[in-house]
Amino acid sequence: MNLPFFVARRYLFSKKSHNAINVISSISVIGIAVATMAMVCVLSVFNGFGSIVEGxxxxxxxxxxxxxxxxxxxxxxxPEFERILSLDEIGLISESxxxxxxxxxxDRQVPVLVKGVSEExxxxxxMDKLIIDGTFRLREDSVNYATLGAGLAVTLGVRAGFVHPILIYAPKRDVQVNLANPAGAFTTEAVQIGGIFSLNQPEYDEDMAIIPIELARRLFQYDTEVSSLDIQLKSGASVKEVKEKMRNALGSRYAVEDRYEQQKESYNMLQIEKWVTFLILAFILLIAVFNVAGSLSMLIVEKREDIRSFRHMGASDQLISRIFLYEGWLIAFWGIVVGIAVGLILCLAQQHFGLLRLGDTPGAYIVEAYPVVVKATDIFIVFVSVSVISFLTILYPIRNLKRYLKNDSIL
Incomplete structure (x- = not known):
């Protein structure tokens, strides 16, 4: 039997002679539990927003x-592209x-980022998930179609199916503008409006239009060049392994990026916000944990007679210190367990019932309620972080106890 742990457990649940110690201990458990619960919930909500952005x-x-x-x-x-594009893991290749x-x-003119794509x-x-008006199509018979971002469509004042086409002006390369005939410096093409898409991201919705790549090459005077090759892998293929194969084959001249690297800034910003919030909550937790140090110090003073009895029975100073170390740790541990349990319950309730909503107006947001995704790694990080902070705080009264025991000043 672990004697220090057994005694510490008895101290935890036994009634103290001074009711203030019970109150402070209870406040300590509640404070740690609330801070831990907040960490679990906040990290899960950030995960939920991250999953929406990723989707x-x-x-x-x-x-x-x-x-x-x-x-x-x-x-x-x-040749180097022929080798990598013939990999068995590749399912589909699209030019862009x-x-x-x-x-x-x-009478409306708007600068636009034109994205020419192939049929693949x-x-x-x-795209069907993103289309909010019309349908996604590139070309039918001899007619070219453009799919516009929602913000761009509003700026131009157009909708899918409008009869009048949109005129596209692209500057000719290596041609100087002639003030007498400025239109001669531009390549002009007409497209019909096929559909409107919304990604809820300004850089796409307000600036981008998708057209056939053949039309884009005529506009910008390219033959077979592309800005990027977009690759879809077969089900079960490892993105990381295929990416490394391609990077090794292509060398340093080309960049091979997965989805996270393509949206690196957005993901990094979300992660920074997540962990900065976590650090703020950790400081709040630190204040709550000081209550544990206070209640432990008061308990040490109250148990002076017990300490004297332990000394008379031959208990070493180390054993006595471990009793109160375990006592402080048990107070913190109960707060951690209760906080994680309550946090998980609240997250599950939010997932199933949407208790906290983003607004009262239906359709005003992408989701009606705060999204929640619980990750085991986050729970582990919360548990370890709170445990370490609690342990380091508990060491202060334990160090004082050791000094008093050495000098016999507590007896």
Missing amino acids: MFSAFDPDLKITVKEGKVFDYHM LEENALFMYE FNYLTD
Whole structure:
């Protein structure tokens, strides 16, 4: 039997002679529990928002994206690309060409990021989830179609199915503008409006239009060049392994990015917000844990007679110190367990019932209630963090106890 732990457990549940010690101990447990619960809930909510962002980008971004590190475009009809594009893990390949152009509809003009894509793009992405008006289509017979971001459509004042086409003006490369005939410096094409998409991201919704890549090449005077190759892997294929194979084969001239790297800034910002909030809650926890040190110090003073009895029975100073170390740890442990349990219960309730809502207006937000995703790694981090903070705080009264025992000043 672990004698120090047994005595500490008896001290924890026994009634103290001074009711203030019971009150402070209870406050300590509650304080740690509330701070721990807040950590679990906050981290889970950030995970929920992260999953929503990931889901929106996953519908648009490929598993792997190959771009050139220097310059805008590249021609992938080369031996090194033939080797990597013939890998068994690859399921689908889509060409993409992005450039800036001017869209004109009646008397409205808007600079636009034009994304030319091949027919495989429709199978590579889940555009049906993003379309809010019309349908996603690139070309029917001899008619070219453009799919516009929702913000861009509002700026132009258009909707899917409008009869009048949009005129696209792209500056000709290596051609100087002639003031007598400025239109001669631009390549002009017309497209019909096929659909409107919304990704709830301003850089896409307000600036992007998707057109056939053949039309984009005519506009920007390219032959077979692309801005990127978008790759979808077969089910079960390892993104990490395929990415490493491609990087080794292509060398340092090209960048091979997975979905997280394609949206690196967004993911990094979300993670920074998550862990900064976690640190703020950790400081709040530190204040709560000081109550444990206070209640432990008061308990040491109250148990002076017990300490004297232990000494007379031959207990070492180390054994006595361990009793109160375990006592402080048990107070913190109960707070941690209760906090994690309550936090998990609240997260599950939020997942199933949506107790906390983002607003009262239906459809005003992407989701009606705060999203929650509980991750085992976050629970482990919370448990370890709170345990370490509690343990380090408990060491202060224990160190004083050891000094008093050495000098016999507590007896």
